Amino acid sequence: xxxxxxxxxxxxxxxxxxxxxxxxxxxxxxxxxxxxxxxxxxxxxxxxxxxxxxxxxxxxxxxxxxxxxxxxxxxxxxxxxxxxxxxxxxxxxxxxxxxxxxxxxxxxxxxxxxxxxxxxxxxxxxxxxxxxxxxxxxxxxxxxxxxxxxxxxxxxxxxxxxxxxxxxxxxxxxxxxxxxxxxxxxxxxxxxxxxxxxxxxxxxxxxxxxxxxxxxxxxxxxxxxxxxxxxxxxxxxxxxxxxxxxxxxxxxxxxxxxxxxxxxxxxxxxxxxxxxxxxxxxxxxxxxxxxxxxxxxxxx
Amino acid sequence: xxxxxxxxxxxxxxxxxxxxxxxxxxxxxxxxxxxxxxxxxxxxxxxxxxxxxxxxxxxxxxxxxxxxxxxxxxxxxxxxxxxxxxxxxxxxxxxxxxxxxxxxxxxxxxxxxxxxxxxxxxxxxxxxxxxxxxxxxxxxxxxxxxxxxxxxxxxxxxxxxxxxxxxxxxxxxxxxxxxxxxxxxxxxxxxxxxxxxxxxxxxxxxxxxxxxxxxxxxxxxxxxxxxxxxxxxxxxxxxxxxxxxxxxxxxxxxxxxxxxxxxxxxxxxxxxxxxxxxx
Numbered sequence: 186x187x188x189x190x191x192x193x194x195x196x197x198x199x200x201x202x203x204x205x206x207x208x209x210x211x212x213x214x215x216x217x218x219x220x221x222x223x224x225x226x227x228x229x230x231x232x233x234x235x236x237x238x239x240x241x242x243x244x245x246x247x248x249x250x251x252x253x254x255x256x257x258x259x260x261x262x263x264x265x266x267x268x269x270x271x272x273x274x275x276x277x278x279x280x281x282x283x284x285x286x287x288x289x290x291x292x293x294x295x296x297x298x299x300x301x302x303x304x305x306x307x308x309x310x311x312x313x314x315x316x317x318x319x320x321x322x323x324x325x326x327x328x329x330x331x332x333x334x335x336x337x338x339x340x341x342x343x344x345x346x347x348x349x350x351x352x353x354x355x356x357x358x359x360x361x362x363x364x365x366x367x368x369x370x371x372x373x374x375x376x377x378x379x380x381x382x383x384x385x386x387x388x389x390x391x392x393x394x395x396x397x398x399x400x401x402x403x404x405x406x407x408x409x410x411x412x413x414x415x416x417x418x419x420x421x422x423x424x425x426x427x428x429x430x431x432x433x434x435x436x437x438x439x440x441x442x443x444x445x446x447x448x449x450x451x452x453x454x455x456x457x458x459x460x461x462x463x464x465x466x467x468x469x470x471x472x473x474x475x476x477x478x479x480x481x482x483x484x485x
Numbered sequence: 486x487x488x489x490x491x492x493x494x495x496x497x498x499x500x501x502x503x504x505x506x507x508x509x510x511x512x513x514x515x516x517x518x519x520x521x522x523x524x525x526x527x528x529x530x531x532x533x534x535x536x537x538x539x540x541x542x543x544x545x546x547x548x549x550x551x552x553x554x555x556x557x558x559x560x561x562x563x564x565x566x567x568x569x570x571x572x573x574x575x576x577x578x579x580x581x582x583x584x585x586x587x588x589x590x591x592x593x594x595x596x597x598x599x600x601x602x603x604x605x606x607x608x609x610x611x612x613x614x615x616x617x618x619x620x621x622x623x624x625x626x627x628x629x630x631x632x633x634x635x636x637x638x639x640x641x642x643x644x645x646x647x648x649x650x651x652x653x654x655x656x657x658x659x660x661x662x663x664x665x666x667x668x669x670x671x672x673x674x675x676x677x678x679x680x681x682x683x684x685x686x687x688x689x690x691x692x693x694x695x696x697x698x699x700x701x702x703x704x705x706x707x708x709x710x711x712x713x714x715x716x717x718x719x720x721x722x723x724x725x726x727x728x729x730x731x732x733x734x735x736x737x738x739x740x741x742x743x744x745x746x747x748x749x750x751x752x753x754x755x756x757x758x759x760x761x762x763x764x
Binding site: 211215220224289329332418 | 497498511580582615617639667696718728734742746753
């Protein structure tokens with residue numbers, strides 16, 4: 186019976202299940218071979234002493250116990266959290282302000298948006314990281330400006346206090362995608378909401394907090410989660426601009442895992458670190474999702 | 486009233502332009518520095534514009550620091566980016582079609598798996614993936630950089646799915662009545678209509694692969710295979726304080742991305758917002 190209906194539709198190859206799995210095959214292969222198996226391997230190695238040339242040696246929870254005592258690891262978690270807590274809100278506020286600035290309907294709106302998007306286009310590249318290193322370097326224009334403003338001997342990358350700032354700014358500078366997402370959200374807010382509020386005597390600030398923010402809240406949630414994830418994973422800029430220095434002040438977790446795994450060949454230990462990182466990220470996004478029902482607002 | 490509005494308008498445009506200039510100042514600084522003498526690039530008295538335009542930084546940079554020139558690195562980047570982009574477009578369109586339009590057992594599961602993969606931080610997979618490619622003897626080749634792109638890229642799968650979901654289902658049904666099967670619906674109906682989404686995928690995936698640094702850093706050890714991003718980093722380290730040639734090569738390395746942006750910026754910007762709003 187089953188075979189007959191299949192035949193009517195054109196045989197085995199035209200069965201929906203067969204068609205579906207054929208077309209989805211690339212992803213299924215990659216999910217199994219490049220995601221699921223590697224994750225299982227990573228979990229296993231996190232309980233092992235492992236170097237690439239040798240066989241893994243099971244050591245139980247030793248790696249995780251060592252993590253607790255590892256000051257470098259603890260520091261890298263702390264500086265990553267500092268980077269995320271300062272960098273992500275800064276980037277989102279900036280993105281929202283620019284998006285609002287560019288809602289004004291003018292013939293040049295498209296052009297302006299394109300120009301303001303340029304930093305995001307190139308910001309992740311090695312070229313920009315190298316530029317940034319000199320731009321904020323001890324003889325670069327930013328430090329020169331700070332010196333003429335009256336702070337002699339100022340230096341970003343020589344200071345454990347300030348070295349993070351150029352990295353945070355480089356990340357915030359790439360506000361383009363969040364800006365575009367906010368802009369299309371702003372466009373969907375009905376004009377009469379604002380008009381009605383204006384008639385009722387609500388000022389610009391009140392309109393922003395009572396209309397704009399609540400309606401945008403689902404989009405804020407989306408941007409927040411996306412930026413948190415990419416913030417936690419920041420690698421290229423830190424590797425090139427500061428290489429984690431000075432004195433580990435910008436030794437972000439992704440950079441630390443890379444060094445442990447590939448420079449020091451502590452692959453099992455690095456895997457354990459990546460699992461702790463994953464758990465922290467999952468916990469943070471989980472908490473944000475759980476609490477989001479209190480501050481996001483969906484129009485039914 | 487009219488006058489006040491006009492003045493407001495002027496203030497607005499002046500502000501937006503000034504702020505925009507500040508935003509692209511780092512890029513301008515890089516380009517201008519690539520035409521400066523060494524003494525004018527850094528320091529408190531460095532001029533904004535070069536006092537004398539120097540073009541020598543470009544041939545000096547192109548020559549590279551070892552025995553290889555940037556011609557090799559650009560060729561490598563073009564090979565990796567073009568093949569990677571081709572793979573991304575083909576595989577992501579196929580998977581998106583399956584997940585959006587074919588009603589197969591386990592579809593929900595694979596969709597969830599795709600979203601989870603999209604959100605998974607790469608660091609968890611970095612080491613075990615390296616070990617797998619190493620066991621296969623493929624570290625030190627382009628394969629780990631290119632082959633995975635032929636196996637679907639969740640970000641683009643999701644983006645294309647959103648696009649396909651926006652196409653009326655009646656199209657499929659009408660084609661079915663006219664004798665099309667699921668394969669010809671994909672080839673004759675969905676794929677041609679997917680055009681804008683495909684252009685978006687080409688533009689974004691090309692520039693992501695072009696800019697990728699961590700992948701080449703992990704998998705390419707021989708300078709003959711270096712991509713531009715990896716080569717520039719090595720070149721900067723080798724050049725020390727001779728920044729002119731480094732800025733020249735940095736500028737060149739951004740040109741392909743800028744050209745794509747110049748011609749396709751609408752598609753690029755549509756792609757950025759596609760995932761966020763229709764979800």
